[in-house]
Amino acid sequence: MARMKFLCDADRCIECNACVTACKNEHEVPWGINRRRVVTINDGKPGERSISMACMHCTDAPCAAVCPVNCFYTTADGVVLHSKDLCIGCGYCFYACPFGAPQYPKVGNFGSRGKMDKCTFCAGGPEADGSKEEYEKYGANRLAEGKLPLCAEMCSTKSLLAGDGEVIAQIYKERVMKRGYGSGAWGWKTAYRETIES
Amino acid sequence: MASIGRFIRLAIGVCALLLFVAAAPVPSAAQQVDPAASAVKEQQLLQELNRIQGRVSIPDQRSGVLEQPQGREWREFHNVTLRWVGGIAILGMLALLVIFYLRRGMVRLQSGRSGRTIVRFTAFERFVHWMTATCFIVLAITGLNITFGRPLLLPLIGPEAFSEWSQWAKYAHNYLSFPFTIGVVLIFLMWIAGNIPNKVDIGWLKRGGGIVGHDHPPAYRFNAGQKAIYWIVVIGGGLVAATGYQLMFPFYLSGIEGMQLAQIVHSIVAVLFVAVMLAHIYIGTIGMEGAFEAMGTGTVDVNWAKEHHSLWLEEQSARTGANDAGRKAAVTAAE
Numbered sequence: 001m002a003r004m005k006f007l008c009d010a011d012r013c014i015e016c017n018a019c020v021t022a023c024k025n026e027h028e029v030p031w032g033i034n035r036r037r038v039v040t041i042n043d044g045k046p047g048e049r050s051i052s053m054a055c056m057h058c059t060d061a062p063c064a065a066v067c068p069v070n071c072f073y074t075t076a077d078g079v080v081l082h083s084k085d086l087c088i089g090c091g092y093c094f095y096a097c098p099f100g101a102p103q104y105p106k107v108g109n110f111g112s113r114g115k116m117d118k119c120t121f122c123a124g125g126p127e128a129d130g131s132k133e134e135y136e137k138y139g140a141n142r143l144a145e146g147k148l149p150l151c152a153e154m155c156s157t158k159s160l161l162a163g164d165g166e167v168i169a170q171i172y173k174e175r176v177m178k179r180g181y182g183s184g185a186w187g188w189k190t191a192y193r194e195t196i197e198s
Numbered sequence: 199m200a201s202i203g204r205f206i207r208l209a210i211g212v213c214a215l216l217l218f219v220a221a222a223p224v225p226s227a228a229q230q231v232d233p234a235a236s237a238v239k240e241q242q243l244l245q246e247l248n249r250i251q252g253r254v255s256i257p258d259q260r261s262g263v264l265e266q267p268q269g270r271e272w273r274e275f276h277n278v279t280l281r282w283v284g285g286i287a288i289l290g291m292l293a294l295l296v297i298f299y300l301r302r303g304m305v306r307l308q309s310g311r312s313g314r315t316i317v318r319f320t321a322f323e324r325f326v327h328w329m330t331a332t333c334f335i336v337l338a339i340t341g342l343n344i345t346f347g348r349p350l351l352l353p354l355i356g357p358e359a360f361s362e363w364s365q366w367a368k369y370a371h372n373y374l375s376f377p378f379t380i381g382v383v384l385i386f387l388m389w390i391a392g393n394i395p396n397k398v399d400i401g402w403l404k405r406g407g408g409i410v411g412h413d414h415p416p417a418y419r420f421n422a423g424q425k426a427i428y429w430i431v432v433i434g435g436g437l438v439a440a441t442g443y444q445l446m447f448p449f450y451l452s453g454i455e456g457m458q459l460a461q462i463v464h465s466i467v468a469v470l471f472v473a474v475m476l477a478h479i480y481i482g483t484i485g486m487e488g489a490f491e492a493m494g495t496g497t498v499d500v501n502w503a504k505e506h507h508s509l510w511l512e513e514q515s516a517r518t519g520a521n522d523a524g525r526k527a528a529v530t531a532a533e
Contacts, residue, residue, distance in 0.1 A: 011234055017255060034256050039264040041243070041252035047236035051252075053264055062273045068344045069361045070352060086361040088368050090344065091448060092276070095458050096269040100261055104448075112372065112446065181234035189241070190267045 002164035003078040004121055004143075005192065006152070007172055008052045010183045012159035015040055015050035019151035019160055023054070026122070026150045027139025033103040035119040036151055049183055052151070052160045054119035055080065055101035056191035063093035063102060077143065078165075079121040084137045089113035098190045121162070122149040169196050240265075260449055272458040276465075280345055284469035288342075291473040295480045305409055305486045307501055315497040316514060323388060324496055330381030330431075333374045338472045340367035345465065375442055382435035385428070392419040393428040398509065408506050409481060419510040427478050434471045438464055 015038050023029065023036045036054035057080045064072035064080060071086035072093075082093075091113050094102040107114035124141030127134035134141060142150060152162035161168040169185070173196060176182035185196045243250045249266040319327070343351065343364060352360045399422035405415040407423050415421075420428065441464035444451050452460070482489050488502035503511040 011237070015255075020256065032258070034258060034261060037254050037256055037258075037261045039250075039252040039254055039262055041238045041250060041264070043253040047238050049238050051264060062269050066273050066276050068348055069364050070348055070357065071361070086357055088361060088365045090368060091445065091457075092344075092461075094448075095454065095461060096273045096276070098265055098267045098269050100263055100266070100454070113448070181237075183234050183237045184240055186240050187265055190265060 003166070004057060004163065005078070005165035005168060005188075006054065006056055006121075006149075007161040007168045007185050007188070007196075009159045009161065009172060009175065010049040010051050010186055011179075011181065012157045013038065013050040013052060014157055014159070016156060019052050019155055022150045022154050023119070026142075027120075029117070029139065030105055033105060033117050035101075035103065035117065051186045052155075053099055053187065054151070055097075055121070056099055056187050057119075057121055058098075058191040059193060062096035062098065066092045066096040068092060073126070075123060077121075077123070079123045079143070081120055081123060081125055081138075082116065082118070083126045084115045084117075085126075087115045089115050099187060119149075122147070165192070172196055260453070263454065266454060268455065269458070272461070275462055276345070280462075280465050280469070281349075283466060284342070284345060287469050287473040288476070291476045295476060295485075299480070299484065302409075304484055307487050307499065308414075308505060309501045311488075311499045312501040314500045316500050316503055316511070317496060318492040318498045318503070319496045321496065324493055326381055326384045326388065327493055329377055330385060330435075333378035333381060334475065336370050336374050337378060338468070338475070340371040341465075341468055342472070343367050344371075345469075372446055375439065375446070378435070379439040382431060382439060385435075386432045389420070389428055393425045395422070395425060398422075399425060409485060414505045414508070416508045417506065417510065418513070419507060421507065423481075427474070430471070430474050434467050434474075437467045438471065441467075 017038050020034060020036050020038060024034070027035070029035055036052060038050050038052045040048060040050045042048045057074075057078060059078075061072060061074065061080045063082075064070075064074070067082075068090055069086050069088055071084075072080060072082045074080050089104055089112070091102075091104065093116060094100070094104070101118045102116045103118060104113035104116055106112070120138050120141075122140060122142035124130075124134045124144065125138035127137065129141050129144035140150075142148065147153070149162040152160040161171060172182070172185060176196075189195050240250065244265065244267065248268060250264040251262055252264055254262045344367075347360065347364060351363075355363070396418075398417060402415040402417055402422045405411045405413060407421060408414055409423070441460040444460040445457060445464065448457060482493065488499050489506075492498045500511070503514075
């Protein structure tokens with residue numbers, strides 16, 4: 001089985017935010033929730049870089065480790081998913097997440113947290129693949145249809161890569177070799193405890 | 199006229215060609231320049247600031263924090279440190295109390311019951327006490343569930359039942375925080391007068407009070423032990439309330455590091471609070487004869503007051519008249 005990963009080539013990202021929009025549309029993500037966002041560092045200064053970030057589907061995921069109700073699970077593809085039936089909206093995964101991935105709809109009084117929502121790597125949730133329940137809770141299950149996450153699939157500069165970690169690392173390495181520079185695989189050290197040497 | 203036009207066009211063409219030729223070497227020079235040379239580097243940013251923040255164009259500005267690996271330390275605290283501290287504090291206190299009870303037993307009234315009683319806590323005081331106490335017990339159980347439920351209760355009742363219970367536990371924990379906080383504030387206000395530490399407390403502590411020591415050092419309305427409980431409730435309760443609301447209203451007061459810190463303070467204070475309250479419950483029930491009725495019916499036996507709060511009894515007697523005190527109290531007593 002492949003180990004699915006995201007890789008954002010910051011030297012290619014043009015901050016068009018199409019990945020953000022595609023994600024929201026594909027999964028009908030509720031208002032106020034963004035499973036993916038593009039962060040621009042050193043905006044307007046020399047060396048500015050933009051990085052598209054969502055759940056990185058960490059190895060030994062911190063969210064899963066701290067969840068008081070153990071609602072997370074890792075699929076055979078290395079995708080970190082969670083059950084909204086079990087989630088109690090306590091916010092602990094958000095304290096532990098290095099990437100700010102978990103989002104909570106404000107459903108209760110005083111803006112208290114509802115059930116957590118995050119990027120599923122377009123792999124749905126525990127319900128039957130492609131079922132109506134799964135779509136309503138987690139959005140589309142593209143992986144089950146043999147497709148990769150939409151954010152990366154439609155990235156206009158092919159900055160955002162999603163897929164088998166070894167394959168996308170190889171693509172990135174080749175790019176860096178060819179063009180002679182690369183600002184690295186952002187978040188990989190934190191998420192996967194490894195970097196891409198180039 | 200046409201020839202002038204042709205000349206101008208030719209001149210522009212020559213100029214353009216010259217410009218192109220002049221500009222041609224520039225791209226080849228650019229190839230030697232590394233466009234990423236001045237680019238921000240992830241590891242460098244992480245080392246400098248321990249977090250990476252930028253600008254986002256979506257409305258949620260807080261999502262501008264790209265990366266903050268310190269969640270790892272918080273995870274270590276939550277999954278390892280807190281469980282050890284909480285486990286040792288609570289189980290240690292329980293063990294201590296069991297050993298103490300087996301060795302000391304219930305501290306009896308030495309002079310027996312006089313049959314006459316005196317009012318110790320008014321109905322309002324008891325209401326505030328029990329409101330806070332009830333909330334505290336629910337808050338403690340539901341709070342401990344968040345930390346210890348997954349390893350202890352989840353395997354027993356299964357994920358669905360555990361999630362259902364935890365969901366209600368979360369609601370109870372959030373909503374009962376309000377009466378609990380009101381209770382702590384009222385306790386602070388209504389008993390502050392009797393809880394300022396004074397010289398009598400030193401003597402009381404030196405003699406081990408009424409529970410550890412074997413005699414009855416004098417005390418006013420609240421002895422040093424009770425004063426300690428009072429201040430633990432006021433300060434500990436204040437801390438758990440303040441940090442708890444910070445967690446309940448995410449981002450109103452602080453960013454994510456603030457919330458991690460709040461959770462650390464909240465949980466550590468809370469488990470120590472639970473341990474202290476176990477001791478408080480012990481002394482108030484099976485640890486000491488005649489103590490529970492102070493908060494139960496609101497009146498205590500005069501002999502109990504004489505043994506445990508001699509100076510307070512003197513005060514009360516002086517206020518109502520020496521002979522009167524016992525008789526007046528007796529009216530409400532011994533049914």
